[in-house]
Amino acid sequence: MIMLKNGKFIVLILLVFCAILFSSCSTVKSSEKAYLNDGEMTLALRKLEKLEINFQLYREGSSGATGGKSGGGCGCN
Amino acid sequence: MLKINLSFFGLILSLVQIYAQSFVIDSTKIYKKKVLSFEEANILSSYYHQEGNHSAITGGIGTEKLSDFANVIDLKLTRYDGRGKKYTYGAEFGVDYYTSASSDKIDTKVSSASSSDVRVYPSLNYSVDNEKTGLILGGNIAFSKEYDYTSIGGGANFSKKSKNQNTEFSAKANVFLDTYSQIVPTEFRSNLPSRQQKKGEIGNAARNSYDLSMTLSQVMSKRFQIALTLDLAYQSGLLSTPFHRVYMNDGSLLRETLPGTRFKIPIGLRANYFIGGKFIIRSFYRYYQDDWGMTSHTAHIELPYKISPFFSVSPFYRYYHQTKIDYFAPYQENKPGAEYFSSDYDLSGFDSQFFGVGVRYIPIKIVANLFAISQMELRGALYNRSDGLSAGILTFHIQFKGF
Numbered sequence: 001m002i003m004l005k006n007g008k009f010i011v012l013i014l015l016v017f018c019a020i021l022f023s024s025c026s027t028v029k030s031s032e033k034a035y036l037n038d039g040e041m042t043l044a045l046r047k048l049e050k051l052e053i054n055f056q057l058y059r060e061g062s063s064g065a066t067g068g069k070s071g072g073g074c075g076c077n
Numbered sequence: 078m079l080k081i082n083l084s085f086f087g088l089i090l091s092l093v094q095i096y097a098q099s100f101v102i103d104s105t106k107i108y109k110k111k112v113l114s115f116e117e118a119n120i121l122s123s124y125y126h127q128e129g130n131h132s133a134i135t136g137g138i139g140t141e142k143l144s145d146f147a148n149v150i151d152l153k154l155t156r157y158d159g160r161g162k163k164y165t166y167g168a169e170f171g172v173d174y175y176t177s178a179s180s181d182k183i184d185t186k187v188s189s190a191s192s193s194d195v196r197v198y199p200s201l202n203y204s205v206d207n208e209k210t211g212l213i214l215g216g217n218i219a220f221s222k223e224y225d226y227t228s229i230g231g232g233a234n235f236s237k238k239s240k241n242q243n244t245e246f247s248a249k250a251n252v253f254l255d256t257y258s259q260i261v262p263t264e265f266r267s268n269l270p271s272r273q274q275k276k277g278e279i280g281n282a283a284r285n286s287y288d289l290s291m292t293l294s295q296v297m298s299k300r301f302q303i304a305l306t307l308d309l310a311y312q313s314g315l316l317s318t319p320f321h322r323v324y325m326n327d328g329s330l331l332r333e334t335l336p337g338t339r340f341k342i343p344i345g346l347r348a349n350y351f352i353g354g355k356f357i358i359r360s361f362y363r364y365y366q367d368d369w370g371m372t373s374h375t376a377h378i379e380l381p382y383k384i385s386p387f388f389s390v391s392p393f394y395r396y397y398h399q400t401k402i403d404y405f406a407p408y409q410e411n412k413p414g415a416e417y418f419s420s421d422y423d424l425s426g427f428d429s430q431f432f433g434v435g436v437r438y439i440p441i442k443i444v445a446n447l448f449a450i451s452q453m454e455l456r457g458a459l460y461n462r463s464d465g466l467s468a469g470i471l472t473f474h475i476q477f478k479g480f
Contacts, residue, residue: 047121
């Protein structure tokens with residue numbers, strides 16, 4: 001069973017996120033999303049970043065929460 | 078009364094406008110839909126090279142020199158059904174060629190087969206996007222094969238947008254069923270049957286990975302949006318690497334041994350902000366924890382600057398910190414009698430920095446009246462790890478769009 005040594009930290013992040021989510025956001029109409037729809041504003045890894053994440057998956061012990069795959073493949077060299 | 082009437086009139090006008098807009102959009106889709114059409118293709122290439130002196134294959138000492146040349150091509154086809162549903166069919170094919178000096182030390186007598194290798198990884202994906210309800214359902218299958226490792230994977234994904242399209246929840250579940258052909262170092266081959274001694278293969282072992290990823294994204298303003306991602310990942314089977322040596326502090330030599338399960342919880346927050354008309358802040362933070370005793374923090378910031386509508390420059394910086402797993406110790410520092418032990422520096426405690434710059438060009442160049450070159454991007458970056466490992470990566474992307 002995982003030891004949540006820093007569980008409070010995760011809870012804090014969630015609370016901050018929820019506070020921002022439910023208090024600060026305003027409704028933005030589709031016609032007002034010119035900036036948000038810009039290719040650089042995407043809330044995911046861009047194509048090239050996936051290749052960079054690949055080597056980081058191998059050279060670092062942690063993975064996930066990036067939108068890229070977090071399993072499969074060896075990476076044992 | 079007049080106020081109410083004007084408001085009502087305004088409301089009617091707005092509704093008419095919205096209806097008119099949606100009518101135009103829908104009719105375009107209906108026109109496009111019935112034929113399966115080319116939407117997008119991407120070609121990606123990268124060259125990666127690293128140098129270091131803590132190879133796990135030689136017990137935490139020795140060269141980690143490695144080069145990898147990766148190429149990926151993907152293709153996306155779409156069609157509409159006339160009822161607001163968009164069907165997407167995707168295929169991807171990747172090939173990596175790598176050379177590894179440390180892999181050459183698995184067999185100390187002759188050059189090992191895996192000192193250079195090719196990995197191929199095709200995959201297919203399919204999704205249905207109901208644009209009326211904001212619901213997306215999809216699935217994928219993936220395959221990966223290299224000399225001593227085979228991976229078969231599959232998954233399903235779900236996504237739902239709010240009515241105002243400002244909030245989106247998505248979930249993705251993936252399973253990877255991997256088979257490891259276990260190759261052991263030369264020192265562990267003397268007791269093997271003679272036909273197995275040359276290659277050092279001692280049979281297959283399974284490694285399975287199960288991932289559930291959930292993301293909540295939210296538009297905060299006309300220029301600001303964020304996404305929170307929580308992953309739950311569980312692995313079981315052979316999680317150690319059969320050819321990693323471990324030299325104990327009494328001088329004995331063993332093979333790396335790690336627990337048969339691992340549970341990981343990463344949580345990430347991505348926030349992007351558009352400043353003025355040319356400047357964007359892309360940021361990402363991740364906290365990670367697993368039941369092998371590792372915790373990590375990742376902070377990434379990228380600052381794309383639009384020199385013109387078609388050309389942008391993006392410097393970026395990533396800082397990463399991880400603590401070691403409970404079973405790691407350097408060369409000749411593991412204690413005999415321990416149940417699990419490793420001298421793999423990828424699982425040690427370290428900091429790393431990754432920084433570089435990307436240039437992006439949007440030529441919108443139409444080729445043979447069939448498709449357009451919609452984007453070209455080149456990125457170069459350096460990676461430094463506090464244990465002395467250093468690396469560089471050069472990546473290139475070209476995108477084609479149908480019309």
